[in-house]
Amino acid sequence: MRSTAATLFVSLLALSLSVGAVSAQTVDGGRGSLPLQVPESYDGDSAVPLVVTLHGYTSSGAGIESYMQYGDLVDSHGFLLVSPDGTRESGGDNNRFWNASKACCNFMDSTVDDSAYVLAIINAVKSEYNVDPKRVYLIGHSNGGFMAYRAAYDHSDTIAAMVSLAGAASTVDRAAPANPVHVLQIHGTDDATIGYEGREIGGNAYPGAVATVERWAGYNGCAGEGTAGGTRDLESEITGAETTATRYVTACTAGGSSELWSIAGGSHVPSLSSTFNLEVIGWLLAHPKP
Structure with missing residues (x-):
């Protein structure tokens, strides 16, 4: 288990970078003030x-903002953005x-309730x-992707859509949530940390x-097999449009769908293309609750 933790640390260390200045507004969800970026x-x-x-x-929070650069789109796309920090381990x-x-x-084995947070x-x-x-x-990377799935499941009345990069669903053995949620899984096929085919930790x-997107397609009442949804260039170090989309959108309950963007040859921490943030934010904003 700790060897996996060490692997996660090494693969994500590059993300622990500070971001530039953010807007002065703050918000407190119960664990101290968080920077909130507000569109002009x-x-x-x-x-x-x-x-x-x-x-x-x-x-x-600063690390994921530095990595994914969603703050660059706050003004042009008109959304509020907050990137909280998780709890620090006790050991x-x-x-x-x-x-x-x-x-x-x-x-x-902490008892902290991050879904409630x-x-x-x-x-x-x-x-x-x-x-x-x-x-x-919600948008999450790796452990944050797991968390996005958990929070979307627990608070399906609130969350319209979520995106996970290199995470996985944590609720595949549970009944459907109370409400449909649009979900997008983005995953590199060569991810050695959180396996594209699934694995175990500890x-x-x-x-x-x-399996993650198919489970959520079932949650959302979608019928039939996934259909091709085109290609995208999400990885800057892989030539061409390396990412293929598979969409589960047929006969879904209103407010729900499931989609997978597979980055062929992509790793756990892909070198994101200049359009990655645009693709993700565009997808989210196109998927409101009904």
Whole structure:
């Protein structure tokens, strides 16, 4: 288990970088103030989307922002953005983590309720800003992807859509959530940390990318096999449009769909292309609650 933790640390260490200046606004979900990026066009009269990004194991809110660069799109796309920090471990290297599933990445058996914390952050922002209740979104990387699935399942009445990069569902053995949620899994086929085909960490199994999206397609009432959804260039160090999309959108319950973007040859921490953030934010904003 600790060897896996060490692998996660090495693969995500590059993400623990500080970001540039963020807007002065802050919000407190119960664990201290968090920077909140607010679009210049925000006037309080028109409701705007909210995006919450969840970092990977050992990283931070600043780290995922530095890596994915969603803050660059706050003004042009008109959404609120908050990137919280996970809890630090009580032992070992005191790494930050999210208590998302048995597999990843609560290695110290903490009882912290991070699903409730994610909801508390959302509610704190709603209490101070005019958030569109139909456009509350989650994005997570690795452990943060596991956490996004967990929070989307637990709070399906609140979350419209979520994106996981190199994470996995933590609820495949549970009944469907109360409400449909649009989900997008992005995963490198050569991910050696969170396997594309699924694996286990510390004896706790997690599903692969295909199994994850198929399970959520079932949750969302989608029928039939996945269909081709085109190609994209999401990895800057792999030539051409290396990413293929598989979409589960047939006969889905309103407000739900499931999609997989497979990065052929992609690793656990892909070198993201200049359009990655645009593709992800564009997908989210196109998937509100009904």
